[in-house]
Amino acid sequence: MAKKNIDFKKIEEKWRKFWEKEEIYKFNPKSKKPIYSIDTPPPTVSGRMHIGHAFSYSQEDFIARFRRMKGFNIFYPFGTDDNGLATIRLIEREKKVKAFDLGREKFIKLVLETLKKELRPEYIADWKNIGMSCDWNIFYTTIDKHCQKITQRSFIDLYKSGREYRKKTPFMWCPECQTSIAQVEMRDKNMKSNFVYIKLDTSLGKSITIATTRPELMPACVAVHVNPSDKRYKKFIGQKAKLPLFNHEVEICANEDVDIEFGSGAVYHCTFGDMDDVEWINKMKIEPIEVMNKDGTFNEKAGKYKGMKSEKAREEIINDLKKLGVIEKIEPIEHVVNVHERCDTPIEILMTEQWFIKYLDLKKQMLVWGNKLEWYPEYMKVRYNNWIKGLKYDWSISRQRYFGVPIPVWYCKKCGEIVLPEESQLPVDPLKDKPKKKCKCGSDEFEGEKDVLDTWATSSLTPDIVRELMPKNLKAKLYPMSLRPQAHDIITFWLFNTVVKGNLHHNKNPFKDVMISGFVLDSKGKKMSKSKGNVIAPQEIVSEYGADALRFAAAGGKLGEDISYQEKDVVTGKKFITKLINASKFVFMNLKDYKPKKPKKLEKLDEGFLIELDRTIYLATSYFEDYEYSRAKFNAENFFWKFFCDFYLEAVKGRVYNGTKREKESAFYTLYTSLLAILKMMAPFTPFITEEIYQNYYKKNEKDKSIHISAWPKQDFVKKIEKWDDKNIKSHANELTLFVTLLTQIRAEKTKAKKPMNAECILTINKINYEDLKEVLEDLKNVTNAKEIKSGKQFKVEF
């Protein structure tokens, strides 16, 4: 009897330790094998690994393992991304502190210590537990000195090539976190507000009514806009409007962007209520009026509202306007406000000094770069292209935070000149370190840049980061990398940014192939999120079913497509593993100390079966080469279950037990080689159990220390066939096909007669089939337990 429960936890731990100790996945810098390099995504340290990670990292690992077995020297590093805002938030939450209260130095120290001692090791363990075959010694964290150095060097290079500039510019700002924020960090939120209609006096004598949700920005009003085709307002164009309370006058301008239907059809233009306002000052070359401080309070230009925050000021100003009698009406509305996703604070737009990478001029080239990549699946390229076509701003790379890679710049206190560090100094902290030389003006007093770089500025350099961990002579071989695996949500960020930086620095794409994975949705097809309470922890799956079972499920969906998580898929994985163990046990129960040797002549059935195996190997291999791991798995699994277990093992039992020496030799050889091929084809998916079986039964005859560094099976057990199609199968395996068809019919008859499968019977088969099956009749007799097989007119099963 088989053990009811396989102790997969013990098995998995055993082999994980073995792989580590024997350095099975170590990248060998001296090897002459071709290199296959993977630009592993560095997961953001933000708690624990979630199921989306577990699936997508499993998926890239399938590829790594396949390529390793195909004879490549695998360069598969691992890093963690811990320099971003996510980390700041995590530490603030875990340690119950606020970065800005603690102060810069103390906070950085706390973050680094907490990461090193508590968070990172626990976090990385999750990745090791799902069986990733990285070389864990090629490791980086995006905040370490090495990454800082490369990030800063990139900054300096781009500055020197004229690609970077600093500019005071309207920028999305979170008054709560006191930092500029990127588009990605914003979220839409439905909020209740009031749409306030305010009458403004004009130089035309008549009043004009504007509608706004932000009346408190009135001191920053720079113009009133109306649509030139709006009959109501045509006559106002070019006139002046006077703002109540503040009594300054602004021009009434024509602007086609204005929606005639919306509100009153007249917009008052403040600096800044939203991104439209920004666009309009650029378009119309209007000088903004800055009324807000970085903490969200109004400054002296807001008059009596100075010191108040938006909400309070809004309340007050509405009251004051009411008193003046200039409010026409107030409509309560619900509208969407951009809030900072981390703290839910509505975004303000302020004038701030920011650093940019100039790249809007490169749109055409960007499209060319994207086109040179091999996209798997192909259609994902469209997302990249659309993103580029819609780009409106240069890449803002500065962030006002305490924790991150410092921008390596000093400003001369005397002349304001920008001074950069020398490469040998890197990484620098401009707040602590000093330039090596005096400023051109002779001064040696500098002010260090306080801002840090956007986390994408670092993660867009992963190909450089990882190859520079290696000896210098490999640098050229590791660029471009072979594969960038990642999920589709960050095509427009990580992938795009890396392509841009790679081309700016090296005039070459940073990788050749791009494999895009989908999301994991819940069983109903909805995105998992903590607020919905539908989150599934991969750690629990691993603990209940094992990593192999989880990986098996991860190999299920179509490439690039979101898959909905079904626990039953993991259960299927576990059943597969059990089946594999049982089948292997049976094979070696009979093979015992068999030494593999190809017999001079194979039995016809064995030959047919091996042809089918050849075809399966062909399919699995070509699918894997196209990154279609799910199809590769499907074919290998199907072959194992349907062909190997349900068909071949049953069919060959007779010969295995009672065959002649020659019959046995053929059967043994076929069992031995086909099971090994199956194990190898499944090894990328279920690395633990295939290793266990390999070590238990095959190791003594096979030279490789681990199945994972053994050679991928070749499709030449019978005859090398370049391309398999229906014709090939028919011409090569007609006996087998006929055999299977007949067997199915006989089994159906037995079931219909309510007989067990080993019930004795007398078979009559069609004369033509009988002739075709001459060489496999004995096997058919065995598997059906037929006393006799007769040739006749009609197919018949008698008991």
Added chain:
RNA sequence: GGUCCCGUGGUCUAGUGGUUAUGACAUCUCGUUUACACCGAGAAGAUCGCAGGUUCGAUCCCUGUCGGGACCACCA
């Protein structure tokens, strides 16, 4: 609003210009046969979202439409 993806038995899903349209789970029947009952054999169950078109032939290609999802933009 733009772009992309998806819509296949009760559920999840594979796939294809001509197939008896794949598999898993669930359902039903039978079977304990020297690997496995976490098993085997078999049955039932799908007008391949809907409507047009192209074609000798469409589930597959095209157009429209409805439904689901994702990304982006907008929301004064």
